[in-house]
Amino acid sequence: MITVISGGTGSVKLVRGLAAITDDLTVISNVGDNIWLYGLYICPDIDTIVYGLAGILDEKRGWGIRGDSFNCLDQLEKSGAPSWFSLGDRDLAMHLIRTQMLKGGDTLSEITDEMRKQLGISARIIPATDDQVTTMIGTDKGKMHLQEFWVKNQARPQVKGIAFEGSETAMPNKKALHAITKSDMVIIAPANPVSSIGPTLAVKEFRHALYGKRDRVVAVSPIIGDSAVSGPAVKYMKALDLENSPAGVAKYYGKSVGNYVISGSDSAIAPSIRRLGMNVFETDILMKNKQAEIRLARYLVARFRER
Numbered sequence: 001m002i003t004v005i006s007g008g009t010g011s012v013k014l015v016r017g018l019a020a021i022t023d024d025l026t027v028i029s030n031v032g033d034n035i036w037l038y039g040l041y042i043c044p045d046i047d048t049i050v051y052g053l054a055g056i057l058d059e060k061r062g063w064g065i066r067g068d069s070f071n072c073l074d075q076l077e078k079s080g081a082p083s084w085f086s087l088g089d090r091d092l093a094m095h096l097i098r099t100q101m102l103k104g105g106d107t108l109s110e111i112t113d114e115m116r117k118q119l120g121i122s123a124r125i126i127p128a129t130d131d132q133v134t135t136m137i138g139t140d141k142g143k144m145h146l147q148e149f150w151v152k153n154q155a156r157p158q159v160k161g162i163a164f165e166g167s168e169t170a171m172p173n174k175k176a177l178h179a180i181t182k183s184d185m186v187i188i189a190p191a192n193p194v195s196s197i198g199p200t201l202a203v204k205e206f207r208h209a210l211y212g213k214r215d216r217v218v219a220v221s222p223i224i225g226d227s228a229v230s231g232p233a234v235k236y237m238k239a240l241d242l243e244n245s246p247a248g249v250a251k252y253y254g255k256s257v258g259n260y261v262i263s264g265s266d267s268a269i270a271p272s273i274r275r276l277g278m279n280v281f282e283t284d285i286l287m288k289n290k291q292a293e294i295r296l297a298r299y300l301v302a303r304f305r306e307r
């Protein structure tokens, strides 16, 4: 049994690779970037994983449904409604169903489970918590929701701090904790360490569960050299005074992780990561296509079977 702690656009590549080689997969999804918009509850990272595993993800964008149209969004714009968050017409079905079920009393995890079954996905997808944990970015223009910072303001404001509101009182999903405890290996997907993995690690029960089996926990670096493969990871890391390198991410994960995978091109910093008490592995961690996703998935599984 394998459990992956995941975000969205980067994580989905490895999650897809793992789903191609194992039937016993659990994905614990980030909830920090969930947002209420237009009266709908939108869960971007959960949906990227659901669409990715259902084979309908718009892979170029990394979010939404392939080939979707945006007529509703156009009409919202013509009607003078805020239209900074792109929602496709088909994608809207997910948000409509989710919101209706939430209002009917179902939990986010029950809804996610229902949706993945409807779409024929065999991997379990569990939101880290059914409570609200919201990633807020402190900036020179004031505090704002992660989506407001990244999408509405296109990451222009200067980042001063990051908070996971609600994380101190949020109850972790029991099934997610159970999956961590029972798994042969737990993988922290290549993801934005702060905004995608941070909200889950901010719930103390997850930190404790990972610490309890850290020799079976492996994280894949989202950083190669001094740059993220995509997205604002470096901006958030700098705001937390973390070095923009694979070592900076390793430091952020700290005691939760016993094994860390970096690019072969980053060999030189392996000793500094070992000093954090982690085993370091080197391989090609860039997933440019489906073969690369499966190759990395196989590498991780083989390494951990050997141990």
Ligand code: GDP
Residues within 6 Å of the ligand: 006, 007, 008, 009, 010, 011, 012, 013, 045, 190, 191, 192, 193, 195, 196, 197, 220, 221, 222, 223, 227, 228, 229, 230, 231, 232, 233, 285, 286, 287, 288
């Ligand atoms: P988000 O929720 O859309 O930000 O997506 P994630 O957090 O899942 O993924 C974004 C992170 O994944 C970024 O920090 C990227 O650097 C990283 N990433 C994207 N593609 C790859 C890849 O092919 N390999 C590795 N190692 N990291 C990647």
